[in-house]
Amino acid sequence: MTSQLMPKIRVTVLYFAQIHETTRKKQEIMELSTNTSIKDLVSIILTRYPNIKNIKNVKISINYHIVNSNSNPILKNDDEVALLPPISGG
Amino acid sequence: MGSRDLQEETDKLETNSSNKPLKSGNNNDTLGPSSSSQRITESEIDVNDVINSMVDIEGDSGATVIFVGSVRNFGINGKVQRMYYESYAKMAENKIKHIEKMAMEKYGIKKIRIVHRIGELALGNNSVIIALSTPHSNDAFRACKYILAKIKQEVPIWKKEILSKGNEKWVDGKSIKTN
Numbered sequence: 001m002t003s004q005l006m007p008k009i010r011v012t013v014l015y016f017a018q019i020h021e022t023t024r025k026k027q028e029i030m031e032l033s034t035n036t037s038i039k040d041l042v043s044i045i046l047t048r049y050p051n052i053k054n055i056k057n058v059k060i061s062i063n064y065h066i067v068n069s070n071s072n073p074i075l076k077n078d079d080e081v082a083l084l085p086p087i088s089g090g
Numbered sequence: 091m092g093s094r095d096l097q098e099e100t101d102k103l104e105t106n107s108s109n110k111p112l113k114s115g116n117n118n119d120t121l122g123p124s125s126s127s128q129r130i131t132e133s134e135i136d137v138n139d140v141i142n143s144m145v146d147i148e149g150d151s152g153a154t155v156i157f158v159g160s161v162r163n164f165g166i167n168g169k170v171q172r173m174y175y176e177s178y179a180k181m182a183e184n185k186i187k188h189i190e191k192m193a194m195e196k197y198g199i200k201k202i203r204i205v206h207r208i209g210e211l212a213l214g215n216n217s218v219i220i221a222l223s224t225p226h227s228n229d230a231f232r233a234c235k236y237i238l239a240k241i242k243q244e245v246p247i248w249k250k251e252i253l254s255k256g257n258e259k260w261v262d263g264k265s266i267k268t269n
Contacts, residue, residue, distance in 0.1 A: 017176055017248035018260050042096060057265035058096045061246075064181040066268045082178055082246075083096070088263030089177070089206060089247025090159060090218055090238055 007034045009077040013045065019058070019083050022051045037072045038062065041081060052083070059084045129186040130179045130247075132209045135216045140203050144223050151200045151223035155230040157238060159218040161211045166261060169254040175208040175217060178246040182206070189240045197233035199224050204237065206247060217249075243267040 014027045032041065038060060046052060060067045061082045067073065075081070127143075137158060144154045161173045190202050202222040211217055220237050224230040241247075244267050250260045 014178065016178055016246070017250070046096060053095045056095055059266045059268070060096075061178075061181060064184055066266065068268060082181070084178065084246055084266050085248065085260075086263035086265050087242070087244075087246055088249045088261040089175070089182075089245050090242040 008032065009034055009036070009075060009079075011036075011041065011075050011078075012080045013041070014080065014082040016082065017085050018055050019052060019085055022055070023049045032075060036075050038067055038075060038081070039072045041075060045083070055085050057086050127203060127205070129183050129204055130177050130206055130208060132207070135205050135207055135219050137216065137219060140205065140219050140221045143203055144201050144221050146200060146223055150225065152225050153227035153230040154201075154221065154223040155227075155234045157218075157220040157234050158216050159238075160216050161213050163213050165251045167251050167253060167259040170213070170251045171254050172210055172212055172252040173215075173217070174210045174250040174252060174258075175206075176248045176250070177206070177208045179208075182245050182247055185245045186241070189237055189244065192240075193222070193233050193237050196236070197222075197224055197229040199229075199233055204241070206241070206245070208247070210252075 008031050011030050011032055012027060013030055015023045015025065020026045030041070030044070032044075042060065052058070061084060062073060062075070063080055066084075135158075137156075141154075141156060144151075144156075161170070163170055165173075186204050186206070190204060193199055194202060199222050204218075204220050206218045207216065218241070220234055220241075222230060222233055222237070224233065243264060246266060248260060248263065250258055252258050
């Protein structure tokens with residue numbers, strides 16, 4: 001199957017605080033192959049924005065739920081992924 | 091725990107296509123009577139309105155504790171002129187709702203309101219308010235401290251100090267806690 005015929009999903013990726021200052025955007029929609037895992041997506045993001053590696057202790061959420069370090073979920077169409085640097089509210 | 095970059099964080103992940111389904115969209119927890127108000131706002135916090143919402147004509151509560159956090163003129167990066175707050179609003183609302191629910195069960199809270207302001211705030215502006223009432227004062231004080239700690243650990247809000255020297259710095263925070 002050619003890559004043009006491969007099924008695709010669309011995922012919204014959100015960037016906050018120091019991260020959006022690195023990416024220079026607060027969000028973007030990414031078109032990905034089906035069976036893309038969150039780890040695959042992070043690799044794509046880090047290739048595109050390597051300076052994110054300088055920000056420590058970033059957590060990832062999918063649809064408002066933090067991704068547990070013991071799991072690597074496969075992304076679904078319309079998922080909302082967020083990169084969350086250390087928080088400082090209150 | 092030491093600092094880790096995003097690559098290290100995700101290197102630990104193992105592919106799991108049968109991961110439990112993730113909820114999408116709203117996370118509508120069932121909460122008590124005062125859970126309907128907005129928890130994240132760009133508007134000035136109306137402290138009097140929050141205090142008035144604690145009035146309990148049934149008399150179930152004997153104690154009301156209110157914590158108001160405001161912008162201080164000094165921070166970890168030096169002398170502060172203004173503070174900018176940003177949030178992942180939908181997730182922050184969900185997290186605060188969850189904290190309210192946990193605290194209500196843990197401390198027997200009868201009424202509760204939590205509001206966090208975002209956007210650019212001047213010195214002395216109120217950034218957060220926690221108001222709650224319980225039958226006894228000890229529970230009210232303990233619950234208020236518990237809630238503030240939970241907000242700092244779990245709610246996706248970030249602040250940036252706008253310093254007197256003209257530069258700006260994000261406050262080094264804590265890695266968001268998974269629960």
